[in-house]
Amino acid sequence: MDKNKIVDYSEKVLEVKNLKKYFKVGVGKNKLVVPAVDDVTFDVYKREVFGLVGESGSGKTTTGRTIIKLYNPTEGSVKLNGITISAGYADHIENIKNIKKQAKIDILSLKASELQKLQLKEKAEKDIEYIRHELTFLIPKEKEELAKANLPLDEYKTKLYELKNQMKLDIETIEYDYNIEVEKIHQATLNKAETEMNKELEILRVNYERKVEGLKDSAALSKEVINERLQELKSNYEADIERIKKEFSHQIIEASAEVMSKEDAKAKIQALTLDKKQKIQKVKEKYQEARNNVVAPDMNLVKSNIQSVKEKYKNLRKEIFDKIAAVKAQLKKDLASVVETQLSEEEKRIVKEKAKAINEKAKAAILVEKQHIEEAKRVNHSSETLKASRKMQMIFQDPISSLNPRMTVREIIGEGLVIQGNLTNEQINAKVEEVLNLVGLAPEYATRYPHEFSGGQRQRIGIARALIMEPNFIIADEPISALDVSIRAQVLNLLTNLKEQLGLTILFIAHDLSVVRFFCDRIAVMYNGRIVEMASSEELFANPMHAYTISLLSAIPQPDPDYEKGRQRIHYNPSMHDYRIDKPSLREIAPNHLVYANDKEFEEMKKRYVKSDSKK
Numbered sequence: 001m002d003k004n005k006i007v008d009y010s011e012k013v014l015e016v017k018n019l020k021k022y023f024k025v026g027v028g029k030n031k032l033v034v035p036a037v038d039d040v041t042f043d044v045y046k047r048e049v050f051g052l053v054g055e056s057g058s059g060k061t062t063t064g065r066t067i068i069k070l071y072n073p074t075e076g077s078v079k080l081n082g083i084t085i086s087a088g089y090a091d092h093i094e095n096i097k098n099i100k101k102q103a104k105i106d107i108l109s110l111k112a113s114e115l116q117k118l119q120l121k122e123k124a125e126k127d128i129e130y131i132r133h134e135l136t137f138l139i140p141k142e143k144e145e146l147a148k149a150n151l152p153l154d155e156y157k158t159k160l161y162e163l164k165n166q167m168k169l170d171i172e173t174i175e176y177d178y179n180i181e182v183e184k185i186h187q188a189t190l191n192k193a194e195t196e197m198n199k200e201l202e203i204l205r206v207n208y209e210r211k212v213e214g215l216k217d218s219a220a221l222s223k224e225v226i227n228e229r230l231q232e233l234k235s236n237y238e239a240d241i242e243r244i245k246k247e248f249s250h251q252i253i254e255a256s257a258e259v260m261s262k263e264d265a266k267a268k269i270q271a272l273t274l275d276k277k278q279k280i281q282k283v284k285e286k287y288q289e290a291r292n293n294v295v296a297p298d299m300n301l302v303k304s305n306i307q308s309v310k311e312k313y314k315n316l317r318k319e320i321f322d323k324i325a326a327v328k329a330q331l332k333k334d335l336a337s338v339v340e341t342q343l344s345e346e347e348k349r350i351v352k353e354k355a356k357a358i359n360e361k362a363k364a365a366i367l368v369e370k371q372h373i374e375e376a377k378r379v380n381h382s383s384e385t386l387k388a389s390r391k392m393q394m395i396f397q398d399p400i401s402s403l404n405p406r407m408t409v410r411e412i413i414g415e416g417l418v419i420q421g422n423l424t425n426e427q428i429n430a431k432v433e434e435v436l437n438l439v440g441l442a443p444e445y446a447t448r449y450p451h452e453f454s455g456g457q458r459q460r461i462g463i464a465r466a467l468i469m470e471p472n473f474i475i476a477d478e479p480i481s482a483l484d485v486s487i488r489a490q491v492l493n494l495l496t497n498l499k500e501q502l503g504l505t506i507l508f509i510a511h512d513l514s515v516v517r518f519f520c521d522r523i524a525v526m527y528n529g530r531i532v533e534m535a536s537s538e539e540l541f542a543n544p545m546h547a548y549t550i551s552l553l554s555a556i557p558q559p560d561p562d563y564e565k566g567r568q569r570i571h572y573n574p575s576m577h578d579y580r581i582d583k584p585s586l587r588e589i590a591p592n593h594l595v596y597a598n599d600k601e602f603e604e605m606k607k608r609y610v611k612s613d614s615k616k
């Protein structure tokens with residue numbers, strides 16, 4: 001077997017470790033930090049196709065763009081072919097803050113009364129955080145109950161909307177049929193031979209006028225020659241008019257016998273118009289009758305139910321805030337009861353020396369963190385990193401907007417080589433021709449512009465642009481999502497052939513599990529910026545463990561009408577997880593099968609996994 005077809009699990013091409021990408025939005029009190037990618041870790045091996053899947057907004061594309069350095073990572077590191085090409089340092093900045101905070105706490109703890117106050121405050125903060133977390137459970141529950149209370153009204157509005165839409169559709173159909181019949185009558189009043197003759201005369205006129213304009217604008221001919229040729233053109237034009245009229249004269253006479261009179265046409269149109277009005281009136285009457293049969297819900301009852309739900313959750317929120325207020329009140333009371341520690345001069349001297357030692361230790365720790373930050377900044381901007389990054393290229397999702405409409409195919413594909421600046425135009429042209437052949441496009445296409453190609457051809461151009469840099473690792477960001485189904489298969493086959501021919505390693509980003517199942521060796525499922533499950537393609541589909549993965553799999557349609565009629569869509573509700581105390585992490589439930597869960601969930605998953613294994 002060709003070695004380019006076999007995954008080499010002894011050699012890592014890409015190593016992503018604790019990758020984070022946070023976006024800051026808003027200012028002041030409205031400032032928010034959005035964790036688009038939150039602590040993602042995975043490796044991609046030589047000649048492997050690694051799939052990254054999830055719904056829109058799961059963070060998969062942001063992960064790909066951070067890996068290729070379109071975004072700077074907030075934290076974590078990315079290694080390509082053993083070389084660190086990007087690193088974040090937000091955690092180191094946070095560590096510096098924590099070191100300073102801990103030093104302050106350690107100094108305060110040297111005095112017994114201050115230590116006691118500190119412990120009381122920390123306990124109160126934890127209690128308040130735990131209580132506040134209850135609010136996150138209330139929000140989805142309240143929405144669900146409000147939707148249920150409002151359901152009779154929603155169903156009523158939906159029914160009326162459907163009836164009205166159906167009426168509009170029926171009327172549009174009647175109008176459409178009417179217009180077709182009227183057009184047929186209109187055509188019957190025309191002499192077909194005369195219409196054909198007029199078309200011929202119009203073409204003749206347009207060509208004549210273009211030739212006249214061309215002669216008048218000519219700078220190479222004298223005025224006398226131009227006038228002479230214009231006269232000749234005019235004579236020929238008039239002769240052609242007579243010739244065409246003569247050719248059609250007999251046909252016009254014959255066709256006139258079949259022409260419908262205007263009186264007959266008018267009578268038929270009037271009859272059609274009357275029929276149309278009657279049909280539309282029947283449709284409106286039918287709609288009105290159906291509308292009257294729709295029973296409106298008891299609005300007083302609906303409003304009462306909605307108000308009851310709102311009151312219920314208002315009281316529940318008040319209970320939570322009352323608990324928080326009680327914790328704060330107790331804290332205030334406890335702090336007031338703390339007896340202040342009185343120190344002697346000798347004790348004060350000892351405390352001062354210990355505080356100095358704590359500060360020195362903190363400064364040393366901060367220096368180490370600052371060194372890590374400087375190293376990360378150096379990695380992100382060094383020329384060595386830039387050179388190593390060239391072995392990684394990206395195929396973008398949209399084959400239209402990812403190509404510059406003002407550049408030719410040759411300029412688009414060869415742009416990377418031009419930027420490097422170490423090849424001549426002849427060498428670049430030769431390489432462009434080579435990669436065009438490689439992706440199944442003719443070299444002659446190099447002089448054309450993106451708008452002259454189909455979607456599939458544009459995506460091939462995008463693939464060629466990536467391949468010309470001779471990478472060993474490619475990030476394919478949903479390369480088929482914007483294409484027709486038939487074209488998708490062509491692009492996937494092309495990527496498969498290129499992988500086997502060039503020994504490429506591919507990170508394949510997609511939201512369609514049915515595609516990655518047959519194309520990828522391993523799959524990682526992302527939700528809300530995190531990897532929630534990772535396994536080989538066969539293992540993931542045979543034993544999905546995380547609730548989100550199960551939900552995604554249930555959404556895959558099958559080419560079986562009987563199965564589709566009974567297919568149950570499993571909805572994923574993130575509020576099913578309680579991570580307030582029992583924190584989750586990626587855990588190995590089977591060899592190379594990782595799932596994101598806490599202790600309680602993991603134990604339940606292991607039982608399910610054993611059962612599903614025993615059934616086989």
